[in-house]
Amino acid sequence: MPESVPVRCPACRRERLYTAPRYPCACGAPVEPRLDLHAAPTAVAHRTWEEEWITVRCRSCGRHGQWPRPELGCACGAVLRLPLTDPAEGPAGEATDRGGGGAGEVDTETGDRTGPPADTPEGHPADTGRPTDTPPPSRPPFRPIAVRTARDAVTATALYLRWLGHQDIRRADQRPTSGIGLAARGLLAHVDPSVHPASLRDVECLWLTAMTASADCVYFSLAGYTADARARADSLAVPLFVLDLTGTPQPVNAAAERLDAPDA
Structure with missing residues (x-):
C-alpha cells in the first residue's frame, strides 16, 4: 500500500x-x-x-x-x-x-x-532467439482511474494509449480549438471533456489535422457523439470512444472495436 x-x-x-x-x-x-x-x-x-x-x-x-x-x-x-x-x-x-x-x-x-534490451539501429528490438512465428503476448487487463475532472480524462486517455502500446505520449504540437490534443509516434488523439456531444466538425478537424501530420487519429469524448459525427467517423475510419466515469474508454464504432481488440 x-x-x-x-x-x-x-x-x-x-x-x-x-x-x-x-x-x-x-x-x-x-x-x-x-x-x-x-x-x-x-x-x-x-x-x-x-x-x-x-x-x-x-x-x-x-x-x-x-x-x-x-x-x-x-x-x-x-x-x-x-x-x-x-x-x-x-x-x-x-x-x-x-x-x-x-x-x-x-x-x-x-x-x-x-531495463529492457537495447534496440537495434533500425529501431527494432534486439533478437531474443524466439521463433518469428511466436505470437505476441496478450495485453494485461486495462487499469483505469476514475474521471472526476478534465485532467482525469486526459490521464485516463494517456493510460489507455499506453496500454495500446504507445509509450511516447505527449501534448500535441497543434492545439485543438476545444478539448486537449495528445500525440504519440504516428498517432493523434483528441480528448473532449465537455458536457456536449462531439460534432461532425470536431471529428473532421481531428481527421484533417492527422492527415496533415501523416498520422492515425482517435477521438475520446465524455459526452458521446452526435449522429452526424458517428456517421462521418465511420466513413473516415476514425475510432470513437466514450470515457465512462471509471476512466475506461468504451468503443463506439467498428474502428474503435478493432483498436480495442485483445489481438490488435
Missing part, C-alpha cells in the same frame, strides 16, 4: 495527509513516484504542459513512463506541487538515462543493471 505523508500548505499552514498515486506499468507492476519528505511543497502559480508530467522508472522492468506530477488541492484554494526525490523522476521529456550505453538502467538500491 502507498504510504500517506503529512503535507503542510505554505499558504494557510493547514496540514493534511497525502497518498501518492500508483500507476500501472506496461509490465503490470505498480509505478509510484517517490516523494521527498524533507522538502516543502510549492503552490502552483501557473501551469505549463512540460511541468504537468514527470518521467518515472518502473523498478520491476526498468521502463520509463510519463505520468501526471503529484499535486494536492488544499481547502484554502491553493494547488500544491509535491517535491520528488527519485533521480529517475523529472519533467516529461527530460533525459533520464544516466547509465549510458543504452543497455539499461543501474538500480541505485541494488547496483544491478535493469
